[in-house]
Amino acid sequence: MKKLTGSLIALVAYLMFVQPVFAQSENNALVPLPSLEDFTRGEDGWAFGLGLGIEYESAYEGSDEFGFELDPAGAIQWRRGDNIFYFAGEALGWRGLRAETWLFEVTLGFDEGRQESDSKKGRLDGLGDADEGFELVLQTKKAFSNDWRYWLDGRIITGDDGNLGLFGVGRRFGDQRDGTGSDIALAVLFHDRKYANKDFGINAAQAAASGLAETNMSGGFRSVGLHYNYRKYITKNWQIFGEVLYEHYGSDVRRSPIARKNFEGEVGIGFLYVF
Structure with a gap:
């Protein structure tokens, strides 16, 4: 896997400095998908967006508890x-458009891990806190x-x-080229x-401390996911955005005592000011 990751990083680094075949039209988003933020208005240089969202979501992977969170x-x-470099919260990345129908993206993000306190009902007591760490995300979209x-x-x-792998298909609604409108994507997820085991495994020490059955997960099919995004300018600078996320777990995941629901869900809405 390390060799594969190294090769993919080298490929992305090469693509970052290859001149695109086609240039974007003025005022167009790099890619007209509402699920990909683009505050540049089609112009080279710096761009900024700042806002706040509220989400109603699962407390953790497989949780039967839900709550609101401000983000x-x-x-x-x-x-x-046709290149955008960005810093968004805990993620630093690059995305680039090639030949108008290929989008490549590499992101270095931070995974906060799972805390015992994520469950207000004590569902995670005895499992300990999961380690925090960095994750590398490599992505390709082909229109x-x-x-x-x-x-x-x-x-x-x-x-x-x-490692987690995702393979999906999506559809965009509307004819806007500025990254507004809505889109929906269906994906199949696999994990090693x-x-x-990071999300759903229980080792011997955790089993003794929590009273849950020891569970050793295997790799393979994880879930099927559906993701809907919406974005609209309500004034020249203000955007409203929203999303709905649903992930339905496979039978192997559902056998874990941590997965008290067979799905994970999230609904969010927020506002952004684009400078």
């Missing part, structure tokens, strides 16, 4: 042609046409806690043994 929104972006009406998505998330 900052927005990003600092710098664009040059069927340059209007990005339909696209394919491939993604690898890799780190010290294992290490990543599966």
